[in-house]
Amino acid sequence: MLNTRDTVLITGASAGLGAELAKLFAAEGGSLVLVARRQDRLDELARDLQSRCTVGVRTISKDLSRPEAPREIFDELSQAGIPVDVVVNNAGFGAHGQFTELPADRQMQMIQVNIAALTHLTRLFLPGMLERGRGGILNVGSTAAFQPGPGMAVYYATKAYVLHFTEALGEELRGTPIKVTCLAPGPTTTEFAAKADLERSRLFSFGVMDAPTVARAGYQGFRQGRLIVIPGFKNRLLAFTVRLSPRAFVRQVTKRLNA
Ligand SMILES: NC(=O)c1ccc[n+]([C@@H]2O[C@H](COP(=O)([O-])OP(=O)(O)OC[C@H]3O[C@@H](n4cnc5c(N)ncnc54)[C@H](OP(=O)(O)O)[C@@H]3O)[C@@H](O)[C@H]2O)c1
Numbered sequence: 001m002l003n004t005r006d007t008v009l010i011t012g013a014s015a016g017l018g019a020e021l022a023k024l025f026a027a028e029g030g031s032l033v034l035v036a037r038r039q040d041r042l043d044e045l046a047r048d049l050q051s052r053c054t055v056g057v058r059t060i061s062k063d064l065s066r067p068e069a070p071r072e073i074f075d076e077l078s079q080a081g082i083p084v085d086v087v088v089n090n091a092g093f094g095a096h097g098q099f100t101e102l103p104a105d106r107q108m109q110m111i112q113v114n115i116a117a118l119t120h121l122t123r124l125f126l127p128g129m130l131e132r133g134r135g136g137i138l139n140v141g142s143t144a145a146f147q148p149g150p151g152m153a154v155y156y157a158t159k160a161y162v163l164h165f166t167e168a169l170g171e172e173l174r175g176t177p178i179k180v181t182c183l184a185p186g187p188t189t190t191e192f193a194a195k196a197d198l199e200r201s202r203l204f205s206f207g208v209m210d211a212p213t214v215a216r217a218g219y220q221g222f223r224q225g226r227l228i229v230i231p232g233f234k235n236r237l238l239a240f241t242v243r244l245s246p247r248a249f250v251r252q253v254t255k256r257l258n259a
Contacts, residue, residue: 006030006135009077009084011064011121012091014041016190017140020215021088022049031056033084035073036091037063058082064091065109070120085135087125089118089162092140094155094196096258107154114158119165129178136179138222139166143186143230146239147250151258155196159184163228170227179225183218185209186235203257207234 008025012018014036026032026049034042034057042059049055060076062069077084092114095102122137129135142156145163149156166182173180187208193199214231221229230236242250 006085007033007082008086008088009033009035009073009121009125010088010090011035011117012140013045014038016192016211017185017188017215017218018088018090019045020211021090021138021219024215024219025086025088026053026055026057029054030085031058031082033058033060033077033082035060035062035064037061064117065112067112067116070117070124073121074124083128083132084125085129085132086138087121087136088138088140089121090138090140091117092158094144094152094192094198096152096197096201098151099153102154110154111158114155115161118162122169126178130176133177135177136181136222137166137169138181138183138218140218141166141182141184143184143235143239145182145184146242147247147254149258150251150255151201152196152198156254167227179222181218181222181226182228183214183221184228184230184235184239185214185218186230186232186238188214198258201258207232209235 007030010018010022013022013034022032022034022045032055034046036042039061046057046059049057060073062073093110095106095110118139139162141162142159144156145159163182163184166180170180187204188211189208190211193204198204209232217231218229230239
């Protein structure tokens with residue numbers, strides 16, 4: 001059911017899935033808070049959304065790899081008297097390569113953005129949602145969450161965290177009006193693969209989905225109150241097969257896919 005009064009905060013809205021999710025939430029006619037580092041991209045999206053939908057859009061340029069960033073976002077919105085009804089924790093990135101060969105700083109930033117910022121923003125905004133008796137959290141995980149990922153060890157592990165955290169939170173909030181969803185996409189055409197140096201991997205050589213389709217599945221699943229959304233038949237089949245397969249076999253297959 002559409003709720004036209006929602007204020008929706010979306011991280012990583014300057015590109016890919018975040019920008020597509022922003023378009024879907026904008027169509028509801030509420031207000032948006034768009035967060036990412038690239039202010040010019042956020043402004044361009046805000047102008048586009050406001051020209052097509054009657055939606056209020058605020059942009060916040062913030063580097064979520066800085067530990068203090070979630071608190072700064074929360075304080076800015078609190079001081080402006082903007083209650084956030086829905087948080088979409090979408091910002092994230094990956095890095096392809098052997099654990100000991102990738103820069104340590106980049107791996108630590110990945111943990112900060114993919115795990116710590118997502119957790120902190122959820123912790124900051126959820127109490128207000130519970131008080132007001134409305135709202136939800138849409139966390140963007142990945143099909144990487146379902147198995148270990150040799151060749152992208154830290155990234156896969158961050159997404160396992162997102163899945164388990166979101167599932168546990170969903171159970172804790174069962175019976176409340178707060179909706180919690182983990183969107184777990186498989187390979188999708190965004191800026192992600194190029195930034196992660198994955199474009200030539202087997203993983204991105206077949207069955208890659210387009211961002212609008214993946215975002216729509218996540219958006220609809222969230223509004224329907226589904227806890228886990230895996231867009232695409234191939235991705236659902238793989239996630240299911242992993243559960244029935246020996247872990248050593250799964251590790252080897254994933255290693256080959258990431259090569
Ligand atoms: N594409 C895929 O194949 C795929 C598959 C499974 C899961 N996912 C997940 O989907 C989510 C969205 O990724 P995408 O595919 O849309 O990739 P994308 O096109 O690269 O977009 C990533 C977004 O995250 C933002 N971001 C990255 N680092 C940030 C930081 N330090 N501070 C603030 N914002 C930051 C980027 O904005 P700025 O650069 O402007 O800061 C951008 O808006 C990620 O969590 C990703 O792990 C993607």
